[in-house]
Amino acid sequence: MNIDFVETGQVLTIKLKGELDHHSAEAARVLVDEKIKNEKYSKLVIDLKGLDFIDSSGIGFVIGRYKVIRKRKGVIEIVNAGKKVRKILDMSGIGKIINIK
Amino acid sequence: MHNNYVFIRIPSLSVNESFTRAAVAAFCSSLNPTVNEITEIKTAVSEAVTNAVVHAYEDKIGEIEIQCRIKGRVVEIIVEDFGCGIEDVEKAREPLFTTKPELERSGMGFSVMESFMDEVIVLSEKDVGTKVILRKKISEKKQKSLNEEIDESSEEE
Numbered sequence: 348m349n350i351d352f353v354e355t356g357q358v359l360t361i362k363l364k365g366e367l368d369h370h371s372a373e374a375a376r377v378l379v380d381e382k383i384k385n386e387k388y389s390k391l392v393i394d395l396k397g398l399d400f401i402d403s404s405g406i407g408f409v410i411g412r413y414k415v416i417r418k419r420k421g422v423i424e425i426v427n428a429g430k431k432v433r434k435i436l437d438m439s440g441i442g443k444i445i446n447i448k
Numbered sequence: 449m450h451n452n453y454v455f456i457r458i459p460s461l462s463v464n465e466s467f468t469r470a471a472v473a474a475f476c477s478s479l480n481p482t483v484n485e486i487t488e489i490k491t492a493v494s495e496a497v498t499n500a501v502v503h504a505y506e507d508k509i510g511e512i513e514i515q516c517r518i519k520g521r522v523v524e525i526i527v528e529d530f531g532c533g534i535e536d537v538e539k540a541r542e543p544l545f546t547t548k549p550e551l552e553r554s555g556m557g558f559s560v561m562e563s564f565m566d567e568v569i570v571l572s573e574k575d576v577g578t579k580v581i582l583r584k585k586i587s588e589k590k591q592k593s594l595n596e597e598i599d600e601s602s603e604e605e
Contacts, residue, residue: 369498370462376552400487402494403556411552431487438563439556 359388364397367405396427456514479586488564495557496527504531534572
């Protein structure tokens with residue numbers, strides 16, 4: 348699991364690469380939450396272009412960040428999910444609370 | 449033909465989740481599954497092993513055994529732990545049910561296993577352990593072989 352952060356004003360893009368499972372989600376959570384502690388970000392974009400694998404623990408990670416951002420009235424968005432990853436996202440119904448592009 | 453099998457025994461460390469699903473996927477490759485089928489098996493195994501890592505041994509590290517058998521076109525994967533057991537299996541299998549919401553568990557594990565595998569059997573006894581049996585038939589006639597699909601998906605990128 349590899350995470351790149353891209354800042355554009357108040358928007359923070361998180362590019363996740365590799366596999367997002369229970370093990371890597373733990374590490375990703377610490378890194379991402381440290382970064383979004385900074386309240387200047389009003390929007391979080393989760394870019395899944397480089398993600399090869401996700402399971403329900405990965406979904407738990409995304410919902411967890413949604414909760415953090417929502418607490419301060421920010422928004423979150425998922426972009427560039429590949430076919431395999433999209434299948435799990437759709438199955439979870441996460442699209443009802445988070446915009447998937 | 450003799451039925452093929454492999455046994456894997458691991459300590460319940462989360463770092464082993466990715467190894468286990470990759471190992472099972474590699475073992476199944478002799479049946480020439482599609483990329484889709486491999487992804488489904490990998491994901492289901494990941495869910496079962498993660499459940500054992502997270503729930504079976506509380507804060508201690510125990511052992512998890514993964515058995516994988518090929519019977520004809522059917523892959524059978526057994527993920528077994530020797531931990532605390534599941535008190536109410538029926539409840540545990542309900543979508544979105546989790547005993548650990550504070551750990552950002554989505555409660556979707558069994559739902560994912562059920563939708564990706566043909567059969568999911570959960571046997572559990574308190575303080576003895578839990579055994580999850582996953583079965584999936586790998587399709588025989590396919591429009592595309594695995595290699596063709598890989599070529600295609602790399603062209604997409």
